[in-house]
Each structure stands twice: as structure tokens, then as C-alpha cells.
Amino acid sequence: MTSDRTRLIREMVRIRVVEEVLADYYRDEQEMRTAIHFSIGQEATAVGVLSATTPRDWVYAAHRTHAPYLAKGGDLRALVAELYGRQDGCSHGRGGSIHVIDQSVGFAGSGAILGEMISVAVGTGWAFARSGESRVALTFFGDGATEEGVFAESLNIAAVQRIPVVFVCENNLYSISSPLTARQPAGTSIRGRAEAAGVRAAAADGNDVFAVREAAEAALRHCRAGNGPYLLELATYRWREHVGPGWDHHHGYRSKQEIDSWIGRCPIQRAVAEVRAEEPGIDDLVRQWQAESQEEIHAAVAYAKELPFPDVAGLLDGAYLPVGR
Amino acid sequence: MTVNRGVERELDMRTLTYWQAISEATVQCMQADERVLVVGEGVDDFRGTYGTTKEAFARFGPDRVVDVPNSENATAGLAVGAAVAGMRPLVVHTRADFMFLAMDALVNLAAKWRYMYGGDKGGAPVVMRGVVGRGWGQGATHSQSPHATFGHYAGLHVATPATPADAKGLLITALTSDTPTILIENRTLYPLTGEVPEEMTPVPFGVGRVARAGTDVTVVAASLMVHEAERAAEQLSAQGISVEVVDVRSIRPLDDTIICESVAKTGRLVVADTSWARYGFAAEVAAVVAERIPEALRSPVRRVTLPDCPAPVSWPLEEAFNPSATEIVKACLAVCDTTRSELPALETVTAGFQGPY
Numbered sequence: 001m002t003s004d005r006t007r008l009i010r011e012m013v014r015i016r017v018v019e020e021v022l023a024d025y026y027r028d029e030q031e032m033r034t035a036i037h038f039s040i041g042q043e044a045t046a047v048g049v050l051s052a053t054t055p056r057d058w059v060y061a062a063h064r065t066h067a068p069y070l071a072k073g074g075d076l077r078a079l080v081a082e083l084y085g086r087q088d089g090c091s092h093g094r095g096g097s098i099h100v101i102d103q104s105v106g107f108a109g110s111g112a113i114l115g116e117m118i119s120v121a122v123g124t125g126w127a128f129a130r131s132g133e134s135r136v137a138l139t140f141f142g143d144g145a146t147e148e149g150v151f152a153e154s155l156n157i158a159a160v161q162r163i164p165v166v167f168v169c170e171n172n173l174y175s176i177s178s179p180l181t182a183r184q185p186a187g188t189s190i191r192g193r194a195e196a197a198g199v200r201a202a203a204a205d206g207n208d209v210f211a212v213r214e215a216a217e218a219a220l221r222h223c224r225a226g227n228g229p230y231l232l233e234l235a236t237y238r239w240r241e242h243v244g245p246g247w248d249h250h251h252g253y254r255s256k257q258e259i260d261s262w263i264g265r266c267p268i269q270r271a272v273a274e275v276r277a278e279e280p281g282i283d284d285l286v287r288q289w290q291a292e293s294q295e296e297i298h299a300a301v302a303y304a305k306e307l308p309f310p311d312v313a314g315l316l317d318g319a320y321l322p323v324g325r
Numbered sequence: 326m327t328v329n330r331g332v333e334r335e336l337d338m339r340t341l342t343y344w345q346a347i348s349e350a351t352v353q354c355m356q357a358d359e360r361v362l363v364v365g366e367g368v369d370d371f372r373g374t375y376g377t378t379k380e381a382f383a384r385f386g387p388d389r390v391v392d393v394p395n396s397e398n399a400t401a402g403l404a405v406g407a408a409v410a411g412m413r414p415l416v417v418h419t420r421a422d423f424m425f426l427a428m429d430a431l432v433n434l435a436a437k438w439r440y441m442y443g444g445d446k447g448g449a450p451v452v453m454r455g456v457v458g459r460g461w462g463q464g465a466t467h468s469q470s471p472h473a474t475f476g477h478y479a480g481l482h483v484a485t486p487a488t489p490a491d492a493k494g495l496l497i498t499a500l501t502s503d504t505p506t507i508l509i510e511n512r513t514l515y516p517l518t519g520e521v522p523e524e525m526t527p528v529p530f531g532v533g534r535v536a537r538a539g540t541d542v543t544v545v546a547a548s549l550m551v552h553e554a555e556r557a558a559e560q561l562s563a564q565g566i567s568v569e570v571v572d573v574r575s576i577r578p579l580d581d582t583i584i585c586e587s588v589a590k591t592g593r594l595v596v597a598d599t600s601w602a603r604y605g606f607a608a609e610v611a612a613v614v615a616e617r618i619p620e621a622l623r624s625p626v627r628r629v630t631l632p633d634c635p636a637p638v639s640w641p642l643e644e645a646f647n648p649s650a651t652e653i654v655k656a657c658l659a660v661c662d663t664t665r666s667e668l669p670a671l672e673t674v675t676a677g678f679q680g681p682y
Contacts, residue, residue, distance in 0.1 A: 058410070060406075089443075090442075090443070091441060091442045091443040091446075092443030092444060092445070093443075094440055094441050094442070094443050094444065095441045095442055095443065099441040099442060101442045101443075101446055103446060108409065109409070109438075109442060111433070111434065112433075113429055113433050116402055116429050116430060116433060116434060117402075118399075118402070119398065119399040119400075119401070119402020119403055119405075119406065119430065120402045120403075120405050120406035120409070120430070120434065121406055122399065122402070122403050122406060123402060123403035123404060123405055123406020123407040123408070123409075123410070123414075124406040124407065124409060124410040125406070126403060126406070126407055126412075127406070127407045127410035127411060127412045128410065130412070137406070149398060150398045150399050150402060150429070153394070153396035153398055153399030153400075154396075154399045154402070154403075156394050156396065156399075157393065157394055157396055157399050157400070157403060160394065317444050318439050318440040318443060318444020318445070319439070319440045319479045319480050320439075320479075320480065320504060321439070321448070321502075321503055321504060
């Protein structure tokens with residue numbers, strides 16, 4: 001029997017394995033022709049936050065989509081088929097890695113333009129509040145998106161209208177190769193800006209899945225009680241390059257030592273160490289989950305590659321509703 | 326007065342101003358569908374967006390006619406997020422120029438939502454009205470009509486209603502459809518009157534109308550220029566030149582058929598727009614004719630558009646900047662290859678307007 005805590009570890013292991021295997025296929029085959037942003041190393045944010053939601057809560061992701069999509073319960077085979085540009089992909093080959101969706105589990109979409117989904121989540125939260133239901137909208141974005149004007153505008157609107165939305169900032173210290181220190185002044189913080197806008201905010205160690213989970217539960221309680229928006233600033237770190245499957249320490253914008261130090265703070269290893277006393281068999285379980293996830297992702301890739309590409313005759317389909325509807 | 330539109334039932338017609346027609350459409354749509362919300366800066370104030378949102382606020386209050394912070398970008402995103410979740414937001418901008426601050430949510434999200442998620446996940450049916458403040462020294466950043474800008478993007482519908490009836494009917498279609506829609510309204514049109522059906526009668530997008538029938542030259546026009554074209558046609562009629570005026574009503578979708586049928590008949594084309602020539606509505610109409618019926622043209626196409634500079638403020642500069650019936654007359658004379666190069670100047674339809682805007 002697995003506890004709630006081991007379930008979170010299992011979900012992180014699954015996402016890690018899925019992304020590492022996808023990165024290998026992506027690099028070796030050159031068949032996934034889509035801009036791809038991996039969350040390897042930052043799985044605890046998506047898993048910690050979204051494990052606290054229900055399918056009726058909606059989440060919007062930014063460009064780093066796979067972890068929140070899977071953590072929300074999105075269909076893996078539909079995701080992989082999308083990465084391979086197949087008709088049976090979650091967006092029928094029209095969206096790619098950046099535009100994925102699984103409405104059945106409340107994964108409401110994702111967007112490539114920094115910050116735009118923050119405002120969209122505010123709108124969905126507004127609709128939820130108007131309906132009188134205790135549903136919450138959530139949105140994931142990086143530290144870079146907080147420099148966009150739409151972030152400030154969205155905080156303000158959400159606060160003044162008391163909209164049930166959780167802003168989840170995955171602060172991974174870099175916007176592509178530009179460090180946070182070059183972009184935001186010392187002595188300021190992202191959560192500080194939220195608080196200044198009248199939005200309740202909290203920070204948590206984004207590599208501590210249990211702390212993230214607890215913080216997310218508090219944020220969701222706050223929203224469901226009608227107290228307005230909440231911002232979570234989660235400190236984490238992206239191991240791989242901004243876009244693509246590779247490592248990037250050789251480009252010089254950050255050192256191998258820095259990356260290694262964060263690998264030393266791996267969210268999975270950290271959680272495993274924390275539960276080892278209560279779950280003595282956790283290491284065997286992790287190995288078992290890794291094997292299961294390996295099998296699952298290789299099968300999903302094989303499945304996707306067997307699927308047909310979209311029919312070019314349908315190129316225009318979906319730009320508009322069919323006439324008469 | 327009752328008019329029989331042939332295929333449909335008889336409609337009860339009244340004379341309304343353009344702004345009253347917009348107000349009536351808004352109220353009727355809000356009555357018919359509680360998901361319709363009006364969202365905008367000051368939509369609840371004593372002016373009520375030149376009267377167009379005043380009745381809605383009086384009837385439905387601040388819960389459904391919602392004043393928002395000065396955040397055009399996030400407001401557009403909010404409207405997308407609300408629309409995706411089932412609401413029908415109508416976002417109002419008292420100056421269309423502010424819509425440039427809303428471009429990301431409109432172009433990158435609303436226009437693409439249905440397509441980029443595969444076509445079967447629903448769309449983001451945001452409706453956005455923008456009022457063009459052309460005239461009375463509104464200047465470079467309060468006078469622009471961005472219809473062609475939005476018309477460029479697949480996924481959107483864009484209307485430029487010229488008459489009170491179309492201002493009502495096109496807004497009704499927008500608020501009852503599942504397609505994100507931009508409506509561009511020229512402020513100058515607001516006091517104009519016309520027959521408007523009392524019922525909640527939609528006007529379809531992509532179906533133009535012949536505002537005036539003629540045989541010698543076709544003037545295809547959008548928004549305010551439809552009226553300038555009608556006045557030009559009146560003057561040319563006295564000179565023995567028969568002008569057909571085509572009001573496109575919506576620029577996306579564009580009624581290619583009504584344009585080509587008219588030009589096939591007259592053999593001459595003038596396009597009149599409230600915006601610039603380059604990459605604009607007038608260029609698009611010319612391209613449609615050039616692609617589909619090049620053999621029909623008996624003389625080169627003429628475009629009546631804004632001079633290629635931002636809008637000035639000083640009165641004489643502004644008068645020279647905004648084309649009117651006089652410029653349409655000149656263009657028609659040119660394509661008709663008459664010996665006359667011009668007729669006496671006409672006053673614009675905006676003559677007599679009292680400021681401030």
C-alpha cells in the first residue's frame with residue numbers, strides 16, 4: 001500500500017522517466033518536430049501543486065507543459081502522439097509540445113507567449129466565481145513571465161475582483177540564458193510584488209514536493225473560501241537547456257558546478273530520503289516505478305509512431321467553425 | 326413601420342440612432358443569455374460609452390456591466406479565459422487605438438484557440454468593440470481604425486457596420502456565435518439614424534449589401550465611407566454617372582461574391598476606406614477583383630484611403646487627411662475616364678458636429 005507521500009514520489013518518477021526518454025528520442029530520431037521544453041529537475045512544482053487540485057479545477061501552463069499536463073492527469077499517449085504530430089494527438093497535430101490540452105482532467109491549455117495564460121486563468125477563475133462554484137483556476141509560469149506587464153495587470157484585476165486563481169511561479173533563476181539577477185533588482189521578490197498588488201503570497205522550496213503540496217493546499221483553501229487570489233513562488237531549477245533535449249553548461253551562461261549542485265538537490269531523491277523511515281521499501285518501489293514508466297513511455301512512443309499523420313486535406317479545419325454552426 | 330424582408334417574418338421597424346441600435350442589441354443579448362457580460366473601462370459611468378452601455382448598466386447593474394482597471398492586455402486575456410469557461414464577454418474600448426494593447430490575447434489566443442487545440446475543444450468567443458475617434462483633433466493615437474489589422478488573422482471575424490440596423494444585427498450575431506469577433510465603430514456614425522428592427526435579428530457576417538444600385542462604377546466601402554460613397558454617388562448621378570455602392574458590412578469574412586458581381590457589371594472599381602492603403606482593406610478588395618475577374622476591369626482600380634502619415638490635429642491638416650465624398654467623386658471620375666477631373670467639393674457627413682468628442 002502506498003501512502004499519499006509515496007504517490008507524489010511515484011508521479012515525479014513517472015514524469016522524470018517520461019521526459020528523459022522523450023529527450024533521447026527527440027535528440028536521436030529528429031522525428032518530434034516541435035519546440036520542446038523539458039521540466040527535468042523541476043517535477044516537484046507541478047506534482048505538488050496539481051495533486052492538490054480536483055479535475056474541476058482548471059490549470060493553464062506556459063511553454064514548459066509536459067510536467068503540469070501529466071501531473072494534472074493528462075493522457076500520456078495523446079501527449080506523445082501530439083509531439084510526433086499525429087492526428088490522434090491531444091491537439092490533433094495543430095498544437096505541438098507548447099499547445100497541449102486535456103479538458104477531461106482540467107488541463108485547460110498552455111501558451112508560448114510569456115505571461116499570457118496568467119490573464120486567461122484570471123478570466124477562468126472569474127467565470128468560476130460567477131457560477132458560484134468553489135472551483136479554482138491555476139496557472140504555471142516562470143520567473144521570466146513576471147517581468148511582463150500582463151503579470152502586474154493580472155495581479156491587480158484578480159485582487160480587486162477577488163478572483164479564485166492560484167498563480168504558480170516556478171522561479172528557476174533563468175529566462176533562457178538570462179539570469180534573474182540581471183532582470184530583477186536585488187531586494188525585490190516576485191511574491192513581494194504580488195503582495196504589493198494585494199494578492200496573498202507564499203514561498204516554498206520548489207524542490208520539496210511535500211512543502212509544495214502543503215503550500216498549494218493552503219492556497220486552494222484560501223481561494224475556495226472566497227478570499228481572492230493567491231501566489232505561490234516556488235524555487236526550483238531547470239537541469240537541461242531552455243528548449244531542446246540537451247545539457248547546456250558548455251554555453252557558459254551557467255556553470256556545470258551550479259547545475260550539479262541543483263542535481264544534488266533532486267526533488268525525487270530528496271522526497272525519497274524524507275520518506276525512507278516510514279517506507280523502508282521506497283528504493284525498491286522507485287526502481288519498480290522507473291521500470292513501469294520506462295515501459296509506459298516506450299510503448300506510448302511506439303504507439304504514436306504507428307499512428308497516421310493528419311490528412312493535409314484538413315489543413316484549414318478548426319480555424320473556424322464549419323459554416324452554418 | 327413594418328417591412329417584409331421576403332424570406333423571413335415581418336419585422337417591426339423603428340428609427341434609431343446608431344448608438345441606440347448598439348445599446349438595444351446589447352440589452353437584448355444580455356436578456357436572452359445570462360452569460361453575456363459587458364466589460365470595459367468606464368462602461369458603467371454616466372456616459373455609458375456614448376450611451377451604448379448605459380441601458381445595459383441600468384438594467385443589469387455592476388455584476389454584468391463590469392468596470393475594469395486600465396489593463397487592456399489582461400482584460401483581453403481575462404475575456405479569453407472567461408469565454409473558454411463558457412461566458413460571453415463583450416469588451417468595449419472607447420478608443421480603438423487601445424486595442425493594440427490587447428493584441429496578444431486577441432491574435433495569439435482568441436484567434437487561434439480553436440485551431441491550435443485541434444478544432445474540437447471549443448473556441449474563445451470573445452467579442453470586442455472598438456470606437457474610432459476620427460475627427461475633432463483626436464490626432465495620431467486616437468483616430469485609427471484597426472479593422473484591417475485584425476482582418477489579417479484567421480480565426481477572427483471583423484465587422485465594420487455602417488448603418489444602425491447593421492450595428493445592431495452584426496453585434497447580435499457576434500454575441501450569439503462561437504467565433505471571436507471584433508466590431509469597429511466609427512464615432513461619427515453614432516448620431517446617424519436609420520430603420521432598425523425591434524426584434525433581436527442577427528445580420529450574418531460575410532454578406533455584403535448593395536447600398537445603392539448603379540451601372541457605371543462600383544464603390545466598395547466600409548464603415549463611414551459607405552455614407553461618403555452614397556453622397557458621392559448622388560452628386561455623380563446629376564452628372565450622368567451611375568454609381569453602385571457596396572457596403573461589405575464585415576471585412577472578415579469578406580463577401581467576395583457581391584464585390585465581383587458588381588464589378589463584373591460596372592467594369593470599374595473604387596475602394597473607399599477609413600484607414601491606410603498599404604496592406605489594408607482597399608488593397609484586399611483590389612486583390613480579390615484582380616485574382617477573380619481581372620478581365621472585367623475596364624480601367625485601373627482606385628483606392629480612396631488615408632494619406633500615408635499619422636493623423637494630424639490642426640483643423641486644416643485634419644480635413645486634408647480624412648478622405649470624404651469629394652475624394653470618392655474624383656476617383657470615380659478618374660476611373661470613368663471623363664474629361665471632368667472634379668466637381669464642386671462636398672461637405673463631409675461629419676459636418677456640423679459639435680465637440681468635444
